[in-house]
Amino acid sequence: MNIKNIKSLRIFGQRWGVIWVTPDKQESLLDNQIAKSCNYENNIYILNSLSDDKTFEVLLHEAIHVVDEDLRLGLAESAVNRLSIGIASVLLDNFNVNVKEK
Numbered sequence: 001m002n003i004k005n006i007k008s009l010r011i012f013g014q015r016w017g018v019i020w021v022t023p024d025k026q027e028s029l030l031d032n033q034i035a036k037s038c039n040y041e042n043n044i045y046i047l048n049s050l051s052d053d054k055t056f057e058v059l060l061h062e063a064i065h066v067v068d069e070d071l072r073l074g075l076a077e078s079a080v081n082r083l084s085i086g087i088a089s090v091l092l093d094n095f096n097v098n099v100k101e102k
Contacts (some may be wrong), residue, residue: 002052002099003052003055003056003059003099004020004048004052004055006018006059009044009059009063011063011066011067011070012067012070014042015042016037016042016043016044016063016066017041017042017043017044018043018044018046018059019043019044019045019046020046020048021045021046021047021048022048022049023047023048023049026047029045030045030047034046034047034050034058035047035058035059035061035062036062037062037063037065037066037069039066039069044059044062044063044066046058046059046062052099053088053092053099055099056088056091056092056097056099057084057085057088058084060083060084060087060088061080061081061083061084064080064083064084064087065080068080
C-alpha cells in the first residue's frame with residue numbers, strides 16, 4: 001500500500017477526505033503545520049513531502065483527533081501525539097502493515 005494513494009478514511013461511518021498538500025500550499029492550507037483535520041469539511045490535510053513512515057503516523061494522529069472530537073474525550077495534543085506514535089508502532093511491527101511506496 002502506498003500511504004499517499006489514500007483518498008479517504010471512514011471514521012464512525014463518515015467519509016473523511018484525505019487531501020495531500022504540496023509544500024507550496026503548506027502555508028495557505030495548513031497554516032505552516034504538517035497536517036490538520038477540518039471537522040466542518042470532513043477533510044484531513046497532510047503535507048505530501050513527509051516520509052512514508054511519518055505520513056502514516058501523521059494520518060493516525062489526525063484520525064485520533066477526529067475520534068477525540070466525535071467522542072468528546074478532550075485529549076491533550078501531547079496525548080494524541082503519543083497515541084499516534086504508539087498505534088503506528090503496533091500496526092507496523094505486528095500486522096504486516098507496509099506503508100512504503102510500491
